[in-house]
Amino acid sequence: MSRANDIQVSDKSSETGNSRWYIYPVALYGYLTPLLKGECHVRPETGLHPRNRHQHRYDLAALCQTTPELTSFLTRTPAGEQSVDFANPQAVKALNKALLAHFYAVTHWDIPQGFLCPPVPGRADYIHHLADLLGETTGSIPAQATILDVGVGANCIYPLIGVHEYGWRFTGSEVSDAAMSSAQAIIQANAGLSRAIRLRRQKDPAAIFTGIIHKNESFDATLCNPPFHDSAAAARAGSERKRRNLGQNKDDALNFGGQQQELWCEGGEVAFIKKMIAESQAFRRQVLWFTTLVSRGENLPPLYRALTEAGAVKVVKKEMAQGQKQSRFIAWTFMDDDQRRRFITRKR
Template structure:
């Protein structure tokens, strides 16, 4: 008898653009390059295996994060004992997901004076990991906020240690937003700023639980593409210490909040109602799937226009991403006279359970093979490199030698534009959540015509939607 529990077509995995998706950190190599990390390495658990570390040793996990940031991202970083130590691959997943939301164009851009993507990091912590990763990976601009003196002090030190990124990152005292401005060496201003202790069980009693999150921290007239947050996941110190196999540190303020993550993210939702037009997307990480379901219901109750979720996987750890917006969703491809850019994408939503990224990728390949294009698939990275050859005239209809996709009327398509002959490009397919796939095209020729590029991509979108998505049968 089949289980009633819904089964995934494709198991969740690390984000495909994450640099560690195909090549996990090589501890032996890192140890040979960094003697300070070598001292933490443990022998392989089985013959032929890789060395590992003691994950319950805070010093070992902190040194791993330091070495990965330095070796793979060119970022100098350190935190004092007891502060929350982030895992680099997991945090990179969040950044890449925001990039997916941005490229999907579900929500149109808001008017921002700067051309750079602008992000607000709620509770950046002493580690300041999201601003450092987002600025180094994508050149985004960040405002990172926090409320404790030690978090603000060390976040600023970490920014100052990376002069090549310092112009992109502002650290802001949430209790005294006017004191932030540029990175400074002086002590935190504002008497409300908390000292930050790992042993303060009464920390959030009284008015402390009403510390500002977004409202009162965002300045008048400020606009952001995103806010992001790694919220306090737990309701108590005892609950936070239930996993003895890992030691990533974390102060009371970073780990615990009355009502746990559900209550904290609800605070963000409440603030988002008052800042609807200040953010393109509001987002947060979620630690428990049960909380995710509650929060999605809450968002629908308050009348958001769009809700998106995803799953972050790193090793045996799973987290979820939650995003919402109050802005009006854009209609895709309203006109071809769009500004020239090197990327374009669309979502396939409402797919049947047996359809996943692999099936869509094979259909993309078949679509272009039907046109006589040169295709080279890379199943490990879920992409197809395509070149439309000089002799191509138009797509062949009902060609009996092509694969199953051409047997569907959906694949019958209009002629490709003459200007596309010889155009190289890449189609990538990303599994978002069950039933949703993101398809993105990247032109490999910077001089190609953007108008023609959008024409063929629109044809691909129409074909895939006609093949995989059931028409609305409602009367």
């Protein structure tokens, strides 16, 4: 599923009189084009969750100090301002590496060519809003929550953020051997993560929870960034639009454009989430909250109907915003208020 990346603009340091360069965490490719053309130099409202570490400007100099390789990807906008070359996928990857190291203590992070390079601020927002949801039952965010990440991906992004921010424990499922190997390499390369993150291979590509959630096992929540497109052709068209917006050549667009399982599935996002809803019924007493991102608001009505048919007791929609980009996730549970409190009491 095509996603956006952070955007950089410049600011002047009044304390030193020197130019300082910052990255604004606006997760929106559409907003990127005027910035690269030097047409926009004001800080947009981020709209991020209050606990999101990317509320404010990133000090580009500090990020380069954390990750020196980012320095080689600095460039100048047509207006003469220093920036990161967002049309270069390797530059975006280096930026993400710097963000994860600087803000989340991830000292070693890499992804293979061809896999999606995730925008860190938007991924962090999902984690923080999920934390709020988990805290609603008892009034406090659980410190030892267990989370299932459906499709953990080669980047392992949600577990990396969730472990650092809340001390949660993650299980990540994955259908791709290459993605699983990449995620495992990240876990093993960073001290302490192997105790907090475990991976499970989904042997049945048509299944979501089946074969992953074991008998007598329970999770506080599941999360998922589902494939968006309904065909390979639609995924290619989406990638082409993104490539044109960023001024990339075709080879660059393929570098971190995403694998098939990341970008599309038969029936697209709605069909995937409907399958998730149907499967969730079998694990109604093992999972407190099932959640998933929903890319478009118009996809919600058929999903709400599916949740009603499945017998969901409570359904929640959490709206999120990153700059001008709107996103959301939906959450559903098969437990009433008393059952949710008892579930939490047993787990703690």
